[in-house]
Amino acid sequence: MALYSEKVMDHFRNPRNVGVIENADGVGEVGNAKCGDIMKMYLKIDDDVISDVKFETFGCGSAIASSSMATELIKGKPVSEAMQLTNKAVAEALDGLPDYKMHCSVLAEEAIRSALDDYYKKKAENEIRDLHDR
Amino acid sequence: MIYADNAATTKMSSRAIETMVSLMKETFGNPSSLYTIGQRAKEVLEQARKDVAEVIGADPREILFTSGGSEADNQAIISAAKIGEKKGKKHIISSAFEHHAVLHTLEKLKKEGYEITLLDVHEDGLVRPEELEAAIREDTCLVTIMYANNEIGTIQPIREIGAICRKHGVLFHTDAVQAIAHVPVNVVDDNIDLLSSSAHKFHGPKGVGFLYAKKGVLLSNLIEGGAQERGKRAGTENVPGIAAMAAALKEAAEHLEENSEKLKKRRDQLIAGLREIPHSALNGDETRRLPGNVNFCFEGIEGESLLLLLDDKGISASSGSACTSGSLDPSHVLLAIGRVHDVAHGSLRLSLGEDVTEEQIHEIIQSVKEVVEYLRSFSPIWRDLMAGKKPFIL
Structure with a gap:
């Protein structure tokens, strides 16, 4: 049996949405180098819909595949829907991950959540600034 | 292969x-x-x-x-x-x-x-x-x-x-x-x-x-x-x-003597080639090592993804990263020689066989260079290192 499913290998070999979004509306980074996994997510959001998403990942095959799949699952979706993304959904979409690699899907969920939190924070700050400007 | x-x-x-x-x-x-x-x-x-x-x-x-x-x-x-x-x-x-x-x-x-x-x-x-x-x-x-x-x-x-x-x-x-x-x-x-x-x-x-x-x-x-x-x-x-x-x-x-001489030559060619990769380091003494052993750390990347992509290029190797050991810690050997976790995750061991050719050594060098460069291209750690947000370890 292979280490990973065909789908994991496909997303690992040909990761979708790799890169950076300059002046992103939300940026989130989770994990740490000590543990060997870091994921960074960039979101472009228009009218509360995720119009673009990019990622950068330092990590193993399943970490890269999980990042890639997570971006696919939220691209074009409303922010409210993206907030509901679970690690289970990421793992299932990849046709499963080995038990000891499930934390990679958790990291992907957390990275998206962290980027969305950043978006909400920036949005709130902008609204306050707008009020002041008035 | x-x-x-x-x-x-x-x-x-x-x-x-x-x-x-x-x-x-x-x-x-x-x-x-x-x-x-x-x-x-x-x-x-x-x-x-x-x-x-x-x-x-x-x-x-x-x-x-x-x-x-x-x-x-x-x-x-x-x-x-x-x-x-x-x-x-x-x-x-x-x-x-x-x-x-x-x-x-x-x-x-x-x-x-x-x-x-x-x-x-x-x-x-x-x-x-x-x-x-x-x-x-x-x-x-x-x-x-x-x-x-x-x-x-x-x-x-x-x-x-x-x-x-x-x-x-x-x-x-x-x-x-x-x-x-x-x-x-x-x-x-x-x-x-x-x-x-x-x-x-x-x-x-x-x-x-x-x-x-x-x-x-x-x-x-x-x-x-x-x-x-x-x-x-x-x-x-x-x-x-x-x-x-x-x-x-x-x-x-x-055949120990002839094999050893041949392997050392190949090993040293491989070490010299991999050293050209910036922010990399050989692990272990350069000369007091087995004739076929080469072990490197590359900063900003993780070992398992390196191995999988090398496998796609037909090269079988191993790594001391946590992900390849099934535990949370990278290799105890790399930690024992003072490599910190951040770089120990990015290790690669190539142990050569007696039949390895010079062409194959060049192929390994070329493949490792390509894969390391590719993985670094979307590594957030590498981005931070290059932007000067964090100091290089290697």
């Missing part, structure tokens, strides 16, 4: 395969049986013992066949511990980067009341004989230091260590699994009392190895039962495997 993981296991040699197959077909008897076909198997077994003994400068009666290196390590250490216990000596000295077959056996003994000192292996991956001598106490019963490290390939000053042990009357065991058939080993010249070896590391079959125990060192059984192996290891002998191991060992010993 380029197989560059010979430290994990090797391809069996034709001579070893032929020996094994012909014995399985024709000499299937039990060496303990008294009729002709049994006695023929017994002859094959004893000839293998002579051949193995000759290669390492031992007496055939000092060779015990086992299921491999791990069993030999376990039996050697437990035997020496029991000898020590009888004299009230329960202190054992080893090193921080031994194989787990040694470290886990020592952990078990620790729970049984033994005291364990693990020597530092320094940045170059080498034990210092003077530090060993300073660590020896009145109650030290055993020193166990590997001949050559399985990950970074550094060759320890075994002869000096052995001489110090002899001077202080302490038993000396060495896990020589990576060294036998790759560097010249002589148990008399090297002052070794106990030595472990495994056949599949030198083109022999898996599941067979041997333990050398100097005459007078009383072995304790791990496996009780019949009187095989002078009563020290029960179970019907794996005659085809043992004979194939002896054939592979003889073959390797005959």
Whole structure:
């Protein structure tokens, strides 16, 4: 049996949405180098819909595949829907991950959540600034 | 395909395969049986013992066949511990980067009341004989230091260590699994009392190895039962495997010098090529290392993804990253030589086979360069390092 499913290998070999979004509306980074996994997510959001998403990942095959799949699952979706993304959904979409690699899907969920939190924070700050400007 | 993981296991040699197959077909008897076909198997077994003994400068009666290196390590250490216990000596000295077959056996003994000192292996991956001598106490019963490290390939000053042990009357065991058939080993010249070896590391079959125990060192059984192996290891002998191991060992010993010279040249070409990758570092001393071992850390990437992409390019290698070990920590060997977690995750071990060509070395260099560059292109750590947000470690 292979280490990973065909789908994991496909997303690992040909990761979708790799890169950076300059002046992103939300940026989130989770994990740490000590543990060997870091994921960074960039979101472009228009009218509360995720119009673009990019990622950068330092990590193993399943970490890269999980990042890639997570971006696919939220691209074009409303922010409210993206907030509901679970690690289970990421793992299932990849046709499963080995038990000891499930934390990679958790990291992907957390990275998206962290980027969305950043978006909400920036949005709130902008609204306050707008009020002041008035 | 380029197989560059010979430290994990090797391809069996034709001579070893032929020996094994012909014995399985024709000499299937039990060496303990008294009729002709049994006695023929017994002859094959004893000839293998002579051949193995000759290669390492031992007496055939000092060779015990086992299921491999791990069993030999376990039996050697437990035997020496029991000898020590009888004299009230329960202190054992080893090193921080031994194989787990040694470290886990020592952990078990620790729970049984033994005291364990693990020597530092320094940045170059080498034990210092003077530090060993300073660590020896009145109650030290055993020193166990590997001949050559399985990950970074550094060759320890075994002869000096052995001489110090002899001077202080302490038993000396060495896990020589990576060294036998790759560097010249002589148990008399090297002052070794106990030595472990495994056949599949030198083109022999898996599941067979041997333990050398100097005459007078009383072995304790791990496996009780019949009187095989002078009563020290029960179970019907794996005659085809043992004979194939002896054939592979003889073959390797005959070509040791030429193979070693050739491999060192290839190894050094590979090291020079990989050094061109920025922010990389060789792990372990550059010259005092196994002829076929190359081990690097590359900053900003993770080892498992590196291995998977190299596999796609037809190169089989290994890594000390946490993701390849199934644990959260990277290799204890890399941590022992002072590599921090961040870079230890990005390690690559290439252990070359004797048949590796110069073209293949260039192919490996080119592939590793491409994969490292690709993985760095979307690594957030690499971005931070390049932007000066974090200082480079390598």
